[in-house]
Amino acid sequence: MESKRKLYIIEIVGVLLGLLWLSPFYLMLVNAFKTKKEIFSGVLDLPEAFTTANFVEAYIDLDFTASLFNSVLITVVSVGIIIFCSSMAGYALARNKSKLSGALLLLFVSAMLIPFQSVMIPLVSLFGQVEMLNRAGLIFMYLGFGCSLSIFLYHGAMTGISKSLDEAAIIDGANKFQTFIHIIFPLLKPISVTVGILNVIWIWNDYLLPSLILGEDNATIPLKMFYFFGQYTKQWHLALAGLTIAIIPVIVGYFFAQKQIIKGVSEGAVK
Amino acid sequence: MRNRDLSFWLFLTPVLLGLILVVIVPLIYGTIFSFTDWNGLSATTFVGFEHYLNLLHDEEFIDAIVFTILFSGVSIILLNFLGLSLAILVTRQIKTNNMLRTIFFMPNLIGGLILGFIWQFIFISVFGDIGEALQIEAMQGWLSTTSTGFWGLVILTCWQMAGYIMIIYIAYLQNIPSELIEAAKIDGANSWQRFRNITFPLVAPAFTVSMFLTLSTSFKIYDQNLSLTNGGPFESTQMVAMEIVKTAFSANEMAYGQAKAVVFFIIVSIIALTQVYYNKKREVDM
Numbered sequence: 001m002e003s004k005r006k007l008y009i010i011e012i013v014g015v016l017l018g019l020l021w022l023s024p025f026y027l028m029l030v031n032a033f034k035t036k037k038e039i040f041s042g043v044l045d046l047p048e049a050f051t052t053a054n055f056v057e058a059y060i061d062l063d064f065t066a067s068l069f070n071s072v073l074i075t076v077v078s079v080g081i082i083i084f085c086s087s088m089a090g091y092a093l094a095r096n097k098s099k100l101s102g103a104l105l106l107l108f109v110s111a112m113l114i115p116f117q118s119v120m121i122p123l124v125s126l127f128g129q130v131e132m133l134n135r136a137g138l139i140f141m142y143l144g145f146g147c148s149l150s151i152f153l154y155h156g157a158m159t160g161i162s163k164s165l166d167e168a169a170i171i172d173g174a175n176k177f178q179t180f181i182h183i184i185f186p187l188l189k190p191i192s193v194t195v196g197i198l199n200v201i202w203i204w205n206d207y208l209l210p211s212l213i214l215g216e217d218n219a220t221i222p223l224k225m226f227y228f229f230g231q232y233t234k235q236w237h238l239a240l241a242g243l244t245i246a247i248i249p250v251i252v253g254y255f256f257a258q259k260q261i262i263k264g265v266s267e268g269a270v271k
Numbered sequence: 272m273r274n275r276d277l278s279f280w281l282f283l284t285p286v287l288l289g290l291i292l293v294v295i296v297p298l299i300y301g302t303i304f305s306f307t308d309w310n311g312l313s314a315t316t317f318v319g320f321e322h323y324l325n326l327l328h329d330e331e332f333i334d335a336i337v338f339t340i341l342f343s344g345v346s347i348i349l350l351n352f353l354g355l356s357l358a359i360l361v362t363r364q365i366k367t368n369n370m371l372r373t374i375f376f377m378p379n380l381i382g383g384l385i386l387g388f389i390w391q392f393i394f395i396s397v398f399g400d401i402g403e404a405l406q407i408e409a410m411q412g413w414l415s416t417t418s419t420g421f422w423g424l425v426i427l428t429c430w431q432m433a434g435y436i437m438i439i440y441i442a443y444l445q446n447i448p449s450e451l452i453e454a455a456k457i458d459g460a461n462s463w464q465r466f467r468n469i470t471f472p473l474v475a476p477a478f479t480v481s482m483f484l485t486l487s488t489s490f491k492i493y494d495q496n497l498s499l500t501n502g503g504p505f506e507s508t509q510m511v512a513m514e515i516v517k518t519a520f521s522a523n524e525m526a527y528g529q530a531k532a533v534v535f536f537i538i539v540s541i542i543a544l545t546q547v548y549y550n551k552k553r554e555v556d557m
Binding site: 007010011013014015017018021022024025027028031039042043044081085086088089091092093096101104107108111113114115116117118119120121122123124125126129140141143144145147148151175176177180201204205206207208212222225226229236239240243246247250251253254258261262265266269 | 276278279281282283285286287289290292293294295296297298300301304311312357360361363364365366367368370371372373374375376377378379380381382383384385388389390392393396397400401430435438439441442480484487490491493494497498511512515516519520525528529532533535536539540543544
């Protein structure tokens, strides 16, 4: 056991570091409540009167309701498809111990090495030729990029699920698909949470792929933020209010699910 | 479930289609077209290694590679140092440890694009103001020179990713048996000796994981680069990923951009594989 005094010092260091870590958010928030003139006269001062006009203007210019809807739609559908398809694939690969399934697993895992920039030019060209540069095409691309890590995680989790469960279900007259849906998939729930969290984080925040696929009409939050910021480069009060609005959904989500998020990320990272 | 079973293939069809159509076909298609005069739609002539040979004299591309390697090297060292330090801090029995974990991890959830914009404000306005107040000239005009742009990107990346690396180290720190530490204490080892001889060797696998992650992430950084410096001043803080996007979509040189992308893929693969190989070897020795 460490001495009380030593722990006290560690605690103070920790709190100071925590405040330092939060300071960028504090500076963003405080200045988002100021007028243009106030920011110019001193960024560290508190606002004279907390003005909410910046937020109203930024909200309208960001078309936030529409971009939030697009972000939610694309993220939820993509992650749902990734969870469903990858868990099925992980199950099939784990239950089939053959050279072929070993090779397929290796193929999926090695695809993680391929940087997005190496395939983006032909990807955009190919999908453009079949008129798939839209939300559906984007969601399909997320399946292609997201399935590797997800299959890998599901495959690992399957080792903890006894094969006798499959056999019992088959004897009871279930087919393979029913066995998977009713018996296996519910047992995979903890890893599904991990897979879901990891995929939500990158898909929600992805900028480059939507910027190549979607126009401004169907823009997600990061994409809209990019256009918005370009428009208000020299008007920090509006730009900062816009950034604050864009961050709010993430902070709210983190507030409700912080335990699962940190646990999910650590499981994904360690495996 | 055997290979011959129809259900085996049915279960795999969606992901195989995804992987093949989104990753494998574009990779092969792109590699082939990097040897032609492809403009994104059609190619008329085969040019052989012309694009690849041109790359050798493309200063902008070479500068981007050098910048990316330097940035990655510095980031890996700082991130692992910071991540391990934070992990050691929050695994102590302090009252705020859970809250601190939540705070340190928070930037990871917000996209790199948005974080870059926030830090653009901090470097330009906040640093500028503080520099003026304290009469420190070096704090003014951040992001307007190559070296401050470089350090700006490093600071942003460290702030964003340290919490992630911390999480990895925490997982390994918690697996160290407390009897081992107690025994060392009884034997009279001081806290530095305990760290050097017990903690550090036992978290070596975490170093493998986090080094792989920091290396591959920092090599592929695009969003932060775009929103923080946009490659400026004069393309001096431009990383490889951004250089490729610009060549392809701003300059509209698809085949040449793809040649760069192929080289990028090869570099990333070599680095990642070598690094995993060496770290695995080192782990066994310990």
